Amino acid sequence: MKNILITGGTGLVGNKLTELLISNGFTVSHLSRKEAKNGVKTFLWDVEKHQIDVDCIKNCDAIIHLAGAGVADSRWTEDRKKEILDSRILSSKLLVETLKNKLNQVKVFVSASAIGIYGSDLSSVAVDETASLGTDFLADVTQQWENSVQEIENLGIRLVKIRIGIVLAKEGGAYPKIITPIKSNFGAVLGSGKQFMSWIHIDDLCQIFLQSIENQSFNGVINGVAPNPVSNKFFIKTAAKVLKKLLFLPNIPSFLLKIVLGEMATIVLDGKNVKSSKLSSLGFNFKYPALENTIEDLNKK
Secondary structure, three states: OOEEEEEOOOOHHHHHHHHHHHHOOOEEEEEEOOOOOOOOEEEEEEOOOOEEOHHHHOOOOEEEEOOOOOOOOOOOOHHHHHHHHHHHHHHHHHHHHHHHHOOOOOOEEEEEEEHHHHOOEOOOOOEOOOOOOOOOHHHHHHHHHHHHHHHHHHHOOEEEEEEEOEEEEOOEEHHHHHHHHHHOOOOOOEOOOOOEEOEEEHHHHHHHHHHHHHOOOOOEEEEEOOOOOEEHHHHHHHHHHHHOOOOOOOOEOHHHHHHHHHHHHHHHHOEOOEOOHHHHHHOOOOOOOOHHHHHHHHOOO
């Protein structure tokens, strides 16, 4: 299984995953709205116009579907909410339709998903892949997202859905936003600080995707989270300790975050204590199981 097609290949996870796959001897191509600048072969699609270069699946052994508008990139206006949903559903349906109508040799389809599917609250009770699903906006989006790729199984293709937690990477995403004020001695706990952050180092996440391709035991839903989720208060204090910085500011009030972020404030004020029973049963070995060694690694020059 050597030829891999990635959607969303130029994003934070896609870039890192592309590097990992190539270093492991895979041939990687991207399915994107525009040509890649990193030398990776790119096939073009326009999801809104329902257009795709069907040659993208020619000689393709595996598809990794990461495409989707960032949920924390801007305020959740009604238009933005529609974009967040449509970018996932329409792209998934276009891929499914292409696989149904075009002769192919695809053996495994690995789709990104999110732990937001479980909803969010301040409970410390851990949930795994068997937990009931949430009812808020992100939970609804994620359920529709997963449902949009489910038909893949009817095509005889192994389907893996990785419910991703908070990805920690120095190149982008949540980590720089959290760490920058701490480095300037302006770090502060958000809201009550009790909300859980179910996180994962980007290198471990990419390994999960890699093993999802190579190991046929990886199947169905898998929570892509490290084994030690922490509260926001613990996260901020641990980061300050590793960086040898002071924390002297009071907690940032919830009402202030709601004024600034609107409905999107739920991302930082609420959370979910999520574990991955599936990865444990599969014997997956985390390189970065604990937050402290993760921050130490990400803080390296």
